Amino acid sequence: xxxxxxxxxxxxxxxxxxxxxxLIAQGYTVPDIAATGEEAVKKxxxxxxxxxxxxxxxxxxxxxxxxxxxxxxxxxxxxxYITAYADEDxxxxxxxxxxxxxxxxxxxxxxxxxxxxxxxxxxxxxxKLREREKWFATTLRSIGDAxxxxxxxxxxxxxxxxxxxxxxxxxxxxxxxxxxDIFNIINLYSRKPAENPVxxxxxxxxxxxxxxxxxxxxxxxxxxxxxxxxxxxKDDKGNITGVVLAFHDITERKQAEExxxxxxxxxxxxxxxxxxxxEKLNQALRVEIEERKQAEEIISRQTxxxxxxxxxxxxxxxxxxxxxxxxxxxxxxxxxxxEQLLEKIVATGSLVALLDVTGVPAIDSKTARHLLETIxxxxxxxxxxxxxxxxxxxxxxxxxxGVDLSNVNTRSSFSxxxxxxxxxxxxxxxxxxxxD
Amino acid sequence: MTSESISVIRIHDVxxxxxxxxxxxxxxxxxxxxxLNAMERYRVKGLVLDISAVQTxxxxxxxxxxxxxxxxxxxxxxxxxxxxxPSVAITATQLGLTLGGALTALNADLAxxxxxxxxxxxx
Numbered sequence: 001x002x003x004x005x006x007x008x009x010x011x012x013x014x015x016x017x018x019x020x021x022x023l024i025a026q027g028y029t030v031p032d033i034a035a036t037g038e039e040a041v042k043k044x045x046x047x048x049x050x051x052x053x054x055x056x057x058x059x060x061x062x063x064x065x066x067x068x069x070x071x072x073x074x075x076x077x078x079x080x081y082i083t084a085y086a087d088e089d090x091x092x093x094x095x096x097x098x099x100x101x102x103x104x105x106x107x108x109x110x111x112x113x114x115x116x117x118x119x120x121x122x123x124x125x126x127x128k129l130r131e132r133e134k135w136f137a138t139t140l141r142s143i144g145d146a147x148x149x150x151x152x153x154x155x156x157x158x159x160x161x162x163x164x165x166x167x168x169x170x171x172x173x174x175x176x177x178x179x180x181d182i183f184n185i186i187n188l189y190s191r192k193p194a195e196n197p198v199x200x201x202x203x204x205x206x207x208x209x210x211x212x213x214x215x216x217x218x219x220x221x222x223x224x225x226x227x228x229x230x231x232x233x234k235d236d237k238g239n240i241t242g243v244v245l246a247f248h249d250i251t252e253r254k255q256a257e258e259x260x261x262x263x264x265x266x267x268x269x270x271x272x273x274x275x276x277x278x279e280k281l282n283q284a285l286r287v288e289i290e291e292r293k294q295a296e297e298i299i300s301r302q303t304x305x306x307x308x309x310x311x312x313x314x315x316x317x318x319x320x321x322x323x324x325x326x327x328x329x330x331x332x333x334x335x336x337x338x339e340q341l342l343e344k345i346v347a348t349g350s351l352v353a354l355l356d357v358t359g360v361p362a363i364d365s366k367t368a369r370h371l372l373e374t375i376x377x378x379x380x381x382x383x384x385x386x387x388x389x390x391x392x393x394x395x396x397x398x399x400x401x402g403v404d405l406s407n408v409n410t411r412s413s414f415s416x417x418x419x420x421x422x423x424x425x426x427x428x429x430x431x432x433x434x435x436d
Numbered sequence: 437m438t439s440e441s442i443s444v445i446r447i448h449d450v451x452x453x454x455x456x457x458x459x460x461x462x463x464x465x466x467x468x469x470x471x472l473n474a475m476e477r478y479r480v481k482g483l484v485l486d487i488s489a490v491q492t493x494x495x496x497x498x499x500x501x502x503x504x505x506x507x508x509x510x511x512x513x514x515x516x517x518x519x520x521x522p523s524v525a526i527t528a529t530q531l532g533l534t535l536g537g538a539l540t541a542l543n544a545d546l547a548x549x550x551x552x553x554x555x556x557x558x559x
Contacts, residue, residue, distance in 0.1 A: 346522055
């Protein structure tokens, strides 16, 4: 890594200059040279080099190890120690500061460059690794699901904030505790402890989902419905080195489901209620229909009776029957009239029937046809019909309709008809005074 | 009903035939034959056809009766159909059946009155 900025810390001026020249010749930049420990820290801060070449033995209060310690802690800049000699104690101290290299004077030029490049590379890689770790940690911290990781013995190694919140345990408290101590789960219905997923993962080596209706009992006794899964953490060789458990709070979902179920039940109950009401209404309607049917039957029977009553066939003299027609003569009534009239004629042996239409408001072609039919039926029996009560209006209608009544005895009034009937029977009405 | 069972009876100057309850086509045809023969053989004024027992009348029967009546008229007599049941009269009317020149009477008694002076009641 050329062009890297290297700070030299060396109390021997000539040696420092020599080192500087050699580094520059090799393509590095040397922004400054420090002669003491304090100066080294100060100039590191000012120049922010990529690397520090540090002589362990320095004049002054602060030696190279102490200065390196401060630089490492404050600036995260790699340090390579250079020394001519060192006692065991100093070396031990130097080791603790995690130096990136250690050059013993006199060293060869090539050795210097290799050590510098290695240190720069190692530092770069470590930085990258730290960033990745940080990124992963941040990711785990920021996801919405609770995550707990354990080692291969089921001891907790990591918890994210969501997991801390749900379980009620802090990461610091729970580290190296058994998962079962902080992740206490039971079945919602049986209230019995649920199977620990971590144990299963460690045994089976597969990802497992937790059974439904799992309740997590937090540290303070709060019960939380959860939904979760556990997966093994494997190393490059496929050995299980731990388990990662991810779960989340489904209380709200459960509540929503419950609410949905309740509202469904309510709806169902209401539908049933309405159905029952409708059924009741239906029944009432059926009863009403039945009642109406009966009423209709009564009306129809009464209609029949009225028709019968409305066409009374009366024998008004021996050999003469009379029917005063009142109201409209429809087919049904015409049939009724015909039957009754014919029966009466046969029963009384009447030769003349007086059919009086005074009470008929109007005669149309249909009514006229009914009348003609009745007349011809009466004639088939061997009796005669006298149609009476032909008012001017009816006479006009009959003429205009072209009803042929030329073969029928017709009279305008009932009394004229009666007189005609008597004549047909060869009877005569006489005034007794005149007869005397 | 066999045709033999229908008899044409002469009483004075009138032929009297009583129809069975349900006359078939053959018997009415034979009846016509018998009546015409009797008309020729006896000096009679007419025919009285008593159908008071008949419950149903079809168009064939009606036509034969109408024809017979016309023939009797042509041979110088009268035909009177007597005692038609009301139900038969209604059916006949509704079917539009006519009896041609035949007269009608409520019963055989009145029918005889209509034809013959012999039977006319004194008034």
